[in-house]
Amino acid sequence: RVLDEINPRSIVTSAKQDENMTRFLGKLASQEHREPKRPEIVFLPSVDFGLEISKQRLLSGNYAFIPDSTTATEKILFLSSIIPFDRVLTVRALGGLLKFLGRRRIGIELEDYNVSVPILGFKKFVLTHLVSIDQDTYSVLQIFKSESHPSVYKVASGLKEGLSLFGILNRCRCKWG
Incomplete structure (x- = not known):
């Protein structure tokens, strides 16, 4: 392609x-x-x-x-x-x-x-039907955002899913959470 x-x-x-x-x-x-x-x-x-x-x-x-x-x-x-x-x-x-x-x-x-x-110059090629974003844009959009876990017992494992676009739009649910 x-x-x-x-x-x-x-x-x-x-x-x-x-x-x-x-x-x-x-x-x-x-x-x-x-x-x-x-x-x-x-x-x-x-x-x-x-x-x-x-x-x-x-x-x-x-x-x-x-x-x-x-x-x-x-x-x-x-x-x-x-x-x-x-x-x-x-x-x-x-x-x-x-x-x-x-x-x-x-x-x-x-x-x-x-x-x-x-x-003479640089030209960036972006394939059609694909989205290309830089790191700053990715960070500002907060598609995925991790936060420190509030539980003192889970400090070692560290992170939990924060308020993000993925978290808002994710409708996957199961009986365990």
């Missing part, structure tokens, strides 16, 4: 991959009937998806939408407003993607090697 909606030219993934995912990508690469739409599968070393190296790549990237006069602090603040640095998998995926673009040198093939690939 993701491949049909996004229709990528390349799929960039780690060489250290789950066995099921590797099998799926192998089948995808070997399909003949998808020839015109078949994406290229690119395996990068797992080191290229490391968290710290990915953060460094993101912070040192050549972004066309950030003026050259911007200080390092302003650049960090701006990037943190459009990239969720608290989402480890997103940061690692972006780091791997930037490494892929740097190796392929897409758009600057004829330039000197010290010229980095300019990034």
